[in-house]
Amino acid sequence: MSDITELLLDSAADLLATRGFHGLRMIEVASRAGVSRQTVYNEFGNKEGLVQAVAVHKTEEYLTGIATRLKEDPDPWEAMRSAFRFTFEQTEKDRLVSAVLTGQNAEDLLPFITIRGHPILFHATEVVEQHLSNHFPGRHVRFTAETTVRLALSHLLMPSGDLDGAMDAVVRVARVTMDA
Amino acid sequence: MSDITELLLDSAADLLATRGFHGLRMIEVASRAGVSRQTVYNEFGNKEGLVQAVAVHKTEEYLTGIATRLKEDPDPWEAMRSAFRFTFEQTEKDRLVSAVLTGQNAEDLLPFITIRGHPILFHATEVVEQHLSNHFPGRHVRFTAETTVRLALSHLLMPSGDLDGAMDAVVRVARVTMDA
């Protein structure tokens, strides 16, 4: 990916987060990245293409962020805790990220951040599944993975206010469904 | 609750479901119930009061619906399955119910159907908690209750398309967290 492309994606992500899809101006994206409006069109075709690209880019960014944290800790449950904390903190920090991950508060963004109606974070199920498979080879891990992601998503959308408690709850369910 | 009050709530619920908060006309609510517009104001003060009352009414209706199904089956897990099916079917049937229960697709309704930001269905946690307490006296049931409701809500908001599978998943997690 070229430097300019990346710059454009970052500018667009910023503006998208503060102004939303409707308030996003192609010329503003261009000038922030120091290029002409035409260049944006050359790169992404049109506004939809640009926003779509931002969504894909952000999604990749967070899925790899989660995958990285899952790999970092040798203990599978501590790794999950860490990945969940990462997701939670990113979601709190950035309204756009929140929209991309969960599909909530997306308003006009929604067409871009769901695939077959499911928010993109559900791709995280595959990441978690892979993680569990690595630690428990030969076991059925799909159910635990999906349950964990659904539960984590629930805590993202409707926080109890107690982050540690939420992480404990998710990990506890993960352990207990693996033991069963 | 007087007959007229109930009639007004039903009329308002109907109209709210089809026209939304914005399209709801006080005079239409009145004429459907066969009373004057003024009577509606006497009863509920203003439009907000009316809609608030509808939300509370619908909530009670569904919480008692859930409680009833939980009591009907002697097997605690079959009872949960039945209560979940009830909730799922009602949510599919009625857009307004869906909004009241989950807080999704609520648009201008949202201020009325959440309490401290949480959709009213979270009151169901208390109902489920009571249910589990009855079947497992002396045990800690709060965690299972909350987990179950969060998971069920997740399946309501993001259905996998497989209702039976969803019910199985919820009940399975409930059992396994009680066994632990």
Next chain:
DNA sequence: TCTTTACAAAACCTATAAACATGTAAAGGT
């Protein structure tokens, strides 16, 4: 207790024109 009538204030259409943004194209510069 409910209805009718009346009314001010607010919210809502509707039509109009001006300003702005999008998307496409062509010519020119590095």
Next chain:
DNA sequence: ACCTTTACATGTTTATAGGTTTTGTAAAGA
């Protein structure tokens, strides 16, 4: 090749001003 500038048709917002509808309140009457 890649980006910029300029230009233009098309579609969308925005602002304005009017007329209408709806809300919310009040008072008198069945």
